[in-house]
Amino acid sequence: MAIHILFRxxxxxxxxxxxxxxxxxxxxxxxxxxKVTDKAAIELMIAWKLPRDYQQDYPNLKVIxxxxxxxxxxxxxxxxxxxxxxxxxxxxxxxGMSEFIALHVLNIHRGTFQYIKANSTATWExxxxxxxxxxxxxxxxxxxxxxxxxNTLHNLGFSINGWSRIxxxxxxxxxxxxxxxxxxxxxxxxxxxxxxxxxxxxxGLLDTSTLSLLPKGASVINVGRGEQLVSEDLLTLLDExxxxxAILDVFDTEPLPDSNRLWQHPNxxxxxxxxxxxxxxxAGKALVDNVHRYLTHQPLIGLVDRSLGY
Ligand code: NDP
Ligand code: OXD
Numbered sequence: 001m002a003i004h005i006l007f008r009x010x011x012x013x014x015x016x017x018x019x020x021x022x023x024x025x026x027x028x029x030x031x032x033x034x035k036v037t038d039k040a041a042i043e044l045m046i047a048w049k050l051p052r053d054y055q056q057d058y059p060n061l062k063v064i065x066x067x068x069x070x071x072x073x074x075x076x077x078x079x080x081x082x083x084x085x086x087x088x089x090x091x092x093x094x095x096g097m098s099e100f101i102a103l104h105v106l107n108i109h110r111g112t113f114q115y116i117k118a119n120s121t122a123t124w125e126x127x128x129x130x131x132x133x134x135x136x137x138x139x140x141x142x143x144x145x146x147x148x149x150x151n152t153l154h155n156l157g158f159s160i161n162g163w164s165r166i167x168x169x170x171x172x173x174x175x176x177x178x179x180x181x182x183x184x185x186x187x188x189x190x191x192x193x194x195x196x197x198x199x200x201x202x203x204g205l206l207d208t209s210t211l212s213l214l215p216k217g218a219s220v221i222n223v224g225r226g227e228q229l230v231s232e233d234l235l236t237l238l239d240e241x242x243x244x245x246a247i248l249d250v251f252d253t254e255p256l257p258d259s260n261r262l263w264q265h266p267n268x269x270x271x272x273x274x275x276x277x278x279x280x281x282x283a284g285k286a287l288v289d290n291v292h293r294y295l296t297h298q299p300l301i302g303l304v305d306r307s308l309g310y
Contacts, residue, residue, distance in 0.1 A: 003295065006058070008033035008047040009067060013280055017046070020284040025291060044294065046287060049073055055080060063294060065287060067278055069093050069145060071304050072198040072225060085304040089144055090286050092279025097145045097195070098152040100275040101221060104247045105153060105191055108219045109135050113245055113267070132157035138189025140205075141196040141224065142168055142175070143310075145276070149195065161185055165201075165308075186213035191221065197310035198225035208233040212242060219245040223275040226251035231262055238267050249275040 005021070005028055007014050014032045021030055031037065033051060042058045048067040051057065063084045066074060071087050079085060107113060111127040118125060137153050139146045142164040150160050154172035162170065163185045167177040176185035186192070192214060196202045207230040211220070220243060222229050231252070237243040248262060249271045262268050290300055304310060 002027055002029045003043050004029040004031060004038065004041040005044040005046065005291065006031045006033055006036060006042045008045065008049075008051060016280040017284045017287065020288055021291070024288045025295070028291070044291060047074075050075070050079075063300070065290065067283075069276070070197055070225065071310065076304070076306065076309055079306075081306065084300065085306070086290060086300050087302045087304055087310070088278060088283060088286065089302045090278055090283035092282035093276040094145055094148040096276035096279070097223065098148045100223065100249070101149045101193055102152050102156060104221050104269075105135075105137055105158065105193075106156070107247075108191055108245055109158075113269070117266070133159055135159065136161060136188055136190045138163065138185055138192050139173075140192065140194045142170065142173070143195070143197075146195040147173075149193065161188055182210065183213055186210060187215065189214055189218060191219050193221045194224035194228055196224040196228055198227055199309035202228050204228070204230055206230065206234070208237065211237050214243065216242055217244050219243065219247075221247045221249075223249045226254070231260075235261060235265060235268075238265060243267075245269070247271070249273055 007017060007030065018030045021028055029041070031042065036042065039057050040060055043060050043062050044065065045058065045061060046065045046067060050064070054061065061083055063086060064074060064079065065086045066088050069088050071085055074085060076085065109130070109132070114127055136159045138161040139150055140163050142150065142162040146162060147170065150162055150170065150173050154160050160173045161176060162173045163176045163182065165177060168175045176182070194206065196205070202224070205228050211233060220234065234243070234246055238246065245267050247269045250273055254273055256262065256270060262270055290302070293300055
């Protein structure tokens, strides 16, 4: 019996991935939501968000492949235990994320935001400069994306600290782990980058109590998930000039409502969840490889540990 796979997402991506699967795994039957001809046959699903009532509608579903690196949007608690959930390990996402983080670390480091303000008053003033090695970048989350970003920033000569759940040893990164080392990590971080997944443990992690441990003048880049950061606490610390700048790509509510104060703050840059977009070619290849692993009973790459939530 042929294996059926359902894709839920835009037409251009559907066309690209359907063609890649047809080339590599021609025996697979590809279906594009919502035009599903045989729901009971669907065994694999590729989606960013799940269709309503998918548990009843697709009784034979065995694996959900997330279109993104994060899986919190799938609402894991509602996914039955017998269904495996797999996150996206796309080299294109890692490249895009490293570029976004390097761009904004350099913007902060080289005073771009101050110079934009100085332009508006035609002010010619050279700000003091610091060697890259004197700027300490602290990365929360040393997984696939955190390690890629650490590597890029290390190659630019920055001093890199990293924080994870389990202790690690990584070339060029001073590694911290666990809640017991969070204070030590934060107190030595000039630019904080969050690349954590959203879990019960990371929700609300960045609030007044943690953000105020950063040295005065530090900046924050949040590319993990909005719910990790208490934005009212961040705004207060920016207004008190304890923190300098924030670059925020992810929010509790997306799109960020017009009325949200973050849009107006002079020291906040809002970007619309574009730090790293799944790239059709590289992600398609990763999906084909993983589905091939499924068909040949090999362990899947990026399998989510349901007890950890990532
Ligand atoms: P990984 O699962 O590879 O890495 C997650 C890292 O977070 C691991 O190092 C893990 O620690 C650490 N971590 C998790 N929980 C804790 C905790 N309680 N305390 C300390 N460390 C913790 O994920 P990725 O690197 O692939 O992706 C990270 C996140 O980036 C995604 O979940 C998503 O939210 C976000 N993202 C945002 C995008 C954007 O465009 N803004 C695009 C893509 C992803 P350990 O290694 O010890 O397990
Ligand atoms: C994400 C993604 O997880 O876009 O945010 O990959």
